[in-house]
Amino acid sequence: MPRFLPLLFLFLAPALLAAEPFQTYSNPRFNYSIEYPSRLLIPRGDALKGDGQIFASEDLQAQMIIYGTPNVAEQTIKDLFQQEARDVAGPKISKRVTYKRQKDNWFVISGYIGPKIFYQKTFLSNDMFKTFYIEYPEDQRGLYDPILSRLGKSFKG
Numbered sequence: 001m002p003r004f005l006p007l008l009f010l011f012l013a014p015a016l017l018a019a020e021p022f023q024t025y026s027n028p029r030f031n032y033s034i035e036y037p038s039r040l041l042i043p044r045g046d047a048l049k050g051d052g053q054i055f056a057s058e059d060l061q062a063q064m065i066i067y068g069t070p071n072v073a074e075q076t077i078k079d080l081f082q083q084e085a086r087d088v089a090g091p092k093i094s095k096r097v098t099y100k101r102q103k104d105n106w107f108v109i110s111g112y113i114g115p116k117i118f119y120q121k122t123f124l125s126n127d128m129f130k131t132f133y134i135e136y137p138e139d140q141r142g143l144y145d146p147i148l149s150r151l152g153k154s155f156k157g
Contacts, residue, residue, distance in 0.1 A: 020147065024154075025053055030068025032130045032157030037147050062136035062144060068157075069129045077124045081107040084120065108152070117141060121152050130157045 020040060026033040029050045041055035041064050052067025081102040088095040095118075098111040106123035117138055122131040132155050136144045 022150065022154075025055075025066065027052060027066070027068060030128055030130055030157065031126075032066070032068060032155070034066055034132055034156075035150060035154035036064065040143070040147070057136075062134070062140060064132060064134040064151075066132040066155075068131075071124065071127045071129055077105055077107060077122075078102060080122065080124075080129065081109075084122070085109045112138075117144070119148055119151075121155055123155075123157065125157050130155075 020037040022035040023038040024033055024035050025043065027050070030052075036055055040057060041062065042058065044054040044056050046053050047067065051069065052065065055064040055066075056062065081100070084107070085097050085100045085102075086095075087097055094112075094114060096112045097109050100109045101107060105125065106121065108119070108121045110117070110119040112118070113135060115138060116135045118133065118135040120131060120133045122129055124130075132151065134144070134148070134151065
């Protein structure tokens, strides 16, 4: 065995150990799916109406909610985007949007909700809104920020 292989393994081991396994959650009622980091976010149970799932970290400091809702108010994606992308300042909750983008049938918003970072992606498909929302403490940004791209890309419906 070449001498450099053990050294190479020692160098790469932290990256290999840090590789987060992902699993897929699918919702048959609203016909959507998402890949989620299965060691970081643990499924906490489907909603009673079968419209989604809550995932939470072991310490309950981070959570992701994924759900579908019928578009009973007949809103456009732009209508919902404008509603969701507003900053909110109040005694019980404050929300500051620092990024927002809306395209044909989807939007993304992110920012701060209280002391936590949040990220939301919603799309409109077959007259149903499908959303995933995640929030986590700012001091865990290094852990969660890198997985946001994969969450967003894997969210299908």
